[in-house]
Amino acid sequence: MQYISLVTPEYAARRANRANSDCADWWSILDQVFDPELPLVTIWDLGILVNVEKLADFSCKVTVSPTYSGCPAVDMISDDIVIALNQAGVENVAVEVSLSPAWNTAMISPDGKAAMLKQGIAPPGDTINCPQCHSENVNVISQFGSTACKALYRCNSCLEPFDYFKEF
Amino acid sequence: MNTVNNNALYTYVLGLADDALILGQRTAEWCSRGPFLEEDVALSNLTLDYIGRARMFYQYAAKIEGKGRTEDDLAYFRDEREFSNLIINELPNFDFGFAMVRQYFLDVHACLYLPKMMLSSDQHLAQIAAKAIKESRYHLKRSETWVLQLGLGTEESQRRLQSAIDELWGYTPELFIMSEAEAELAQCGVAVARDSLHASWTAQVSAHLSAASFTIPEQDWKVVGGRTGEHSEHLGHLLSEMQIIQRSYPNLEW
Numbered sequence: 001m002q003y004i005s006l007v008t009p010e011y012a013a014r015r016a017n018r019a020n021s022d023c024a025d026w027w028s029i030l031d032q033v034f035d036p037e038l039p040l041v042t043i044w045d046l047g048i049l050v051n052v053e054k055l056a057d058f059s060c061k062v063t064v065s066p067t068y069s070g071c072p073a074v075d076m077i078s079d080d081i082v083i084a085l086n087q088a089g090v091e092n093v094a095v096e097v098s099l100s101p102a103w104n105t106a107m108i109s110p111d112g113k114a115a116m117l118k119q120g121i122a123p124p125g126d127t128i129n130c131p132q133c134h135s136e137n138v139n140v141i142s143q144f145g146s147t148a149c150k151a152l153y154r155c156n157s158c159l160e161p162f163d164y165f166k167e168f
Numbered sequence: 169m170n171t172v173n174n175n176a177l178y179t180y181v182l183g184l185a186d187d188a189l190i191l192g193q194r195t196a197e198w199c200s201r202g203p204f205l206e207e208d209v210a211l212s213n214l215t216l217d218y219i220g221r222a223r224m225f226y227q228y229a230a231k232i233e234g235k236g237r238t239e240d241d242l243a244y245f246r247d248e249r250e251f252s253n254l255i256i257n258e259l260p261n262f263d264f265g266f267a268m269v270r271q272y273f274l275d276v277h278a279c280l281y282l283p284k285m286m287l288s289s290d291q292h293l294a295q296i297a298a299k300a301i302k303e304s305r306y307h308l309k310r311s312e313t314w315v316l317q318l319g320l321g322t323e324e325s326q327r328r329l330q331s332a333i334d335e336l337w338g339y340t341p342e343l344f345i346m347s348e349a350e351a352e353l354a355q356c357g358v359a360v361a362r363d364s365l366h367a368s369w370t371a372q373v374s375a376h377l378s379a380a381s382f383t384i385p386e387q388d389w390k391v392v393g394g395r396t397g398e399h400s401e402h403l404g405h406l407l408s409e410m411q412i413i414q415r416s417y418p419n420l421e422w
Binding site: 066068069070071072099100102104141142143144145146147148152166168 | 206207209210212213214215216217218219220221223224292295296298299300302303306309310
């Protein structure tokens with residue numbers, strides 16, 4: 001894999017926030033929650049998991065920011081978060097869907113981009129390479145792919161169609 | 169800063185919600201009827217963005233109203249005359265060219281409107297705009313490409329788009345008319361003064377239409393009234409299809 005990981009300032013800020021949090025174990029539990037439409041990418045790696053807090057009454061507050069306004073996966077993700085924490089013994093969980101900070105692709109972790117590549121999705125970036133043969137000789141078939149966050153491309157070298165996670 | 173009039177704010181947000189829902193519902197009619205598979209998928213994704221926007225605005229409107237109504241009550245249990253969307257959003261799709269020209273007109277408008285809304289003194293509206301502008305810029309890339317491609321395409325595509333442009337042109341002045349609520353809220357920096365966008369919109373659209381070989385129509389007629397509930401004959405049919413399940417089985421959940 002030719003992917004060179006660069007840590008964006010947005011991701012670095014998220015990582016620092018997580019490192020300074022007093023509920024490291026809860027963050028770790030949520031590393032088991034994946035985006036339903038990107039089965040190998042966790043909500044942390046995708047950047048939609050904004051914050052995990054322990055409130056004064058010791059309950060757990062999780063903040064998520066949706067990728068797109070109409071993202072139909074938000075309700076399912078919220079349910080998955082509650083289930084994961086409940087199963088790990090955290091009883092009192094509230095999930096807040098927040099519009100701020102507005103999600104963008106710079107929040108995606110290097111692991112998240114690597115996981116996209118692994119499942120045949122070209123991650124967002126300056127250059128779009130075919131996830132199969134790495135060719136740069138690609139063209140867009142449709143600006144919307146299988147979900148709102150992806151566009152449909154075709155590789156002119158190996159002729160395989162593929163999804164591109166849009167830079168946003 | 170003046171204090172914000174709650175009724176005006178509710179009316180303003182509800183208008184934005186209705187605009188998004190009605191266009192989203194209209195665009196959803198393409199699902200399984202797109203001219204080809206990729207376009208079908210693209211149109212359905214476009215719909216999702218608008219329905220998502222509608223939900224954010226309705227949730228906010230319901231909160232401002234404070235009478236315990238929900239987003240679903242506002243979407244499913246209001247009648248035609250209570251809907252305050254602009255008329256251009258409710259017009260039927262007719263054909264793909266017509267739908268693309270409408271989308272293009274509205275995308276240019278959104279890309280002028282939303283950056284101003286991001287500066288609203290109402291934090292929540294500013295946040296919704298920050299989310300929506302990225303989507304609209306993407307939508308615009310697509311609709312302006314289609315307008316160009318069909319304008320410079322075949323004789324038939326050129327003819328169909330020109331007739332769509334002529335037909336839609338009279339519905340565009342309404343995009344720039346300030347409602348009473350908007351005028352009041354623009355004073356205190358909450359609403360966008362949409363009348364100030366008309367010149368930029370016309371300049372941008374005219375340049376692109378000319379480049380795509382189209383003739384710019386004369387602005388000699390216009391249809392207005394959507395904001396005050398005066399609609400075309402098409403809205404009632406759209407609402408009856410959209411609302412029938414909730415009207416037949418109130419509060420039904422999936």
